[in-house]
Amino acid sequence: MxxxxxxxxxxxxxxxxxxxxxxxxxxxxxxxxxxxxxxxxxxxxxxxxxxxxxxxxxxxxxxxxxxxxxxxxxxxxxxxxxxxxxxxxxxxxxxxxxxxxxxxxxxxxxxxxxxxxxxxxxxxxxxxxxxxxxxxxxxxxxxxxxxxxxxxxxxxxxxxxxxxxxxxxxxAQYEKEANVGKQWKWLEQNFDTRINAYTIYCSPLINGLNYTSEFNNNNFRLIYMSLPPLSNNSYMSAIENELFNTRVMFTEIDHNYVAKPTKEHKAQIDEAFKDRKYWVNEAVEGIDAYTSPRYIFDEYMTYAVYLLYCKHHYKEADFQKAFTATVGVMKDRGFTKMKEFTDKLLTVCAENPEKKIEYLYPDFLSKL
Known part of the structure; x- marks a missing residue:
């Protein structure tokens, strides 16, 4: 196929x-x-x-x-x-x-x-x-x-x-298992962005082509996501299925929070990510869609923030499962430095527990 x-x-x-x-x-x-x-x-x-x-x-x-x-x-x-x-x-x-x-x-x-x-x-x-x-x-x-x-x-x-x-x-499965409210609350505790509502449009025919958007009209911001049904893979444990489903959804939602500080620190990101070949594997099909340092950084950051969420909400052993799976998925997609990127973000967050994630960008970027 x-x-x-x-x-x-x-x-x-x-x-x-x-x-x-x-x-x-x-x-x-x-x-x-x-x-x-x-x-x-x-x-x-x-x-x-x-x-x-x-x-x-x-x-x-x-x-x-x-x-x-x-x-x-x-x-x-x-x-x-x-x-x-x-x-x-x-x-x-x-x-x-x-x-x-x-x-x-x-x-x-x-x-x-x-x-x-x-x-x-x-x-x-x-x-x-x-x-x-x-x-x-x-x-x-x-x-x-x-x-x-x-x-x-x-x-x-x-x-x-x-x-x-x-x-x-x-x-019903989404409403029972997706934990959208929990993710929404955590993101607004860690970013200044405020969203008024979320809509998930789902289809049993969606597989790997998921997308998200933000609409802002009449002082009302709505996040719109197009997603597949939640997965329930028999070869995965209950917690592994939960982590997988959380990653699929969270990495759609948090694009809308990560985007603002990413744009604000474009110059620093351009400098940190100027060596494209260090950050991505150009041989991987599809990586050429990420046409600028900002887009590459934003994709790394989106998944790294998901791992921060897991760090705060799951036992250490389950966090490590999420970490290993995410590094593997990102490597397969051509993002070869996911482990190093996330390790540095975790360190900066641990050193500044009182700060929201978006205010850590300058310090974090200086360490990349």
Missing amino acids: KKLTLVLLLISLFAQAQEKVNFTEKFKKENQGKYKVEVNEVKELLQIMIAITKTGLENEDMMQQEGPYYQSVLKQFKAYENEPIIHTFDSLLVETLINNVFLTGNGISYDFKGDKLVKSDVYIFPAGGVNGVKVVENPITQYKKELEDFAKKSNFRSFYKKHKKYYAEII
Whole structure:
């Protein structure tokens, strides 16, 4: 199977479209201090359509291709793989896998009303730019008729309704096991950034292509994440599964806290990370997506802060499991100095327990 070749720069997702949301006073009141998990209907339609493209069928890292849900998707929808709109989506994915984000990320800008798609009052054009790549028109608007026709022809809405119980189980598992509130509280104790609400959009078809965004409108900041269901791997212990799921979620959330001080210390980061070959393995596929010292540093910092969280919340033996697993994952992704980076951050934090993490940047960077 073809492997996922795109490593998204999560800190910059949707940066050019933050203003294209509409957080009314009613919306703010209903969502303040809350997080929700949703398997969004239109977004799931996009996930399914991408899953049956040639690119989706060949890319097991991008699409979750194991389990009964995927088989049910193939059973009902693969017969439509030669529809013109599916070929159009495939051509977009061949051009760049970032188009997966533009398609699924803008799914929340519409809702179904019968067989028709109607515009959301909240999300106008939520996914307009990723890492310097931009689209000038919301693709859901652009392909609205084709999406409506595909959904009707394939009987998508009945499929979605049939699986609502399964979607509810995914949501319930998140609410029971994800510890979003705990992570949120810890991050706001250790950074100055304040977030008003979180939304997790989940799909059983998501595998390795996760992304996050921050929307800031009408004095209200909302973090939006696109994530797979929580994992429950039989070959892992309960604590190992918890650590894995925490890492997946935490390293999406904390991008939104790490980004501000990273931007503020760009000059020092550029100097510390000027020797790119020291910090990354250029031979690893996907590492070229991290185009600047700031992006490389930010990825290291995102995972190192996750390990700080583990240090504060887990027994030493479990922290060491998280540490070893994270160093291994980062090495596989091309970030070869994760151990050294984290060791120095842990030392600086231990020396300055009264300081928030973002105020440790100058001291920490001077030691790299």
